[in-house]
Amino acid sequence: DWSTGIGGGLWSTGLALAKYFELQQKEIEQNVLRSFPGKNELDVLELGSGNGFLSVCLLALLKGRISNLVSTDLADHLDLMNQTLEANQHLVPQGKVKVMEHKWGEFPPAKDDSLEARVNSGEKTFDLIVGSDVAYRPFLYDILIDSLLRFSSANTITLLGITMKDTKPEFFHKLHQAGFSYNRVADHQMPLEFRGTTFGILVVKKTMQ
Numbered sequence: 001d002w003s004t005g006i007g008g009g010l011w012s013t014g015l016a017l018a019k020y021f022e023l024q025q026k027e028i029e030q031n032v033l034r035s036f037p038g039k040n041e042l043d044v045l046e047l048g049s050g051n052g053f054l055s056v057c058l059l060a061l062l063k064g065r066i067s068n069l070v071s072t073d074l075a076d077h078l079d080l081m082n083q084t085l086e087a088n089q090h091l092v093p094q095g096k097v098k099v100m101e102h103k104w105g106e107f108p109p110a111k112d113d114s115l116e117a118r119v120n121s122g123e124k125t126f127d128l129i130v131g132s133d134v135a136y137r138p139f140l141y142d143i144l145i146d147s148l149l150r151f152s153s154a155n156t157i158t159l160l161g162i163t164m165k166d167t168k169p170e171f172f173h174k175l176h177q178a179g180f181s182y183n184r185v186a187d188h189q190m191p192l193e194f195r196g197t198t199f200g201i202l203v204v205k206k207t208m209q
Contacts, residue, residue, distance in 0.1 A: 013161035014132040019191035021061045035155045041067035047131040049073045052084030059091040072102035105143030122150030132161035158204035181207045
């Protein structure tokens with residue numbers, strides 16, 4: 001639905017992430033759970049959800065393993081995100097999915113102890129963070145990294161779908177300066193149609209407290 005702006009469409013990196021989830025489902029689940037021993041359910045965040053497609057994919061990927069899924073974007077995208085989730089109700093665990101606005105880098109003080117308030121204030125950390133086409137303009141780099149810093153613990157795994165055409169070297173430099181390490185998913189682990197292309201999936205983790 002392009003009426004909501006660029007976030008309403010399905011971009012190629014979103015499709016690449018979705019197919020990667022499908023192709024590497026067991027490995028992703030095992031790797032994330034291995035990072036949180038003794039934890040059977042995960043707190044999951046999507047940044048820049050757009051149309052909600054990847055949130056549905058995450059629900060399918062981690063079925064029965066999600067404690068909370070918080071799907072975020074700007075306010076004008078929330079209706080479409082809710083519509084996408086409602087169309088896939090069979091995957092949505094009751095009371096475990098929250099659609100809400102989050103403006104990267106902005107953290108107003110919490111007014112109460114609700115999940116939404118803790119996310120708004122940046123007091124909530126997540127086990128898994130996912131974002132697709134979120135680093136496509138240089139002016140977004142700092143505020144995106146600010147949000148990653150606030151929502152990440154030492155064990156958080158972040159998966160970012162990018163294209164080398166849109167994401168400049170400056171982003172990787174800033175990511176490193178902020179205390180993150182990153183690795184690109186190996187080409188042979190990518191869906192066949194995305195191998196040998198400019199698409200990439202980054203696995204990002206904090207290296208400093």
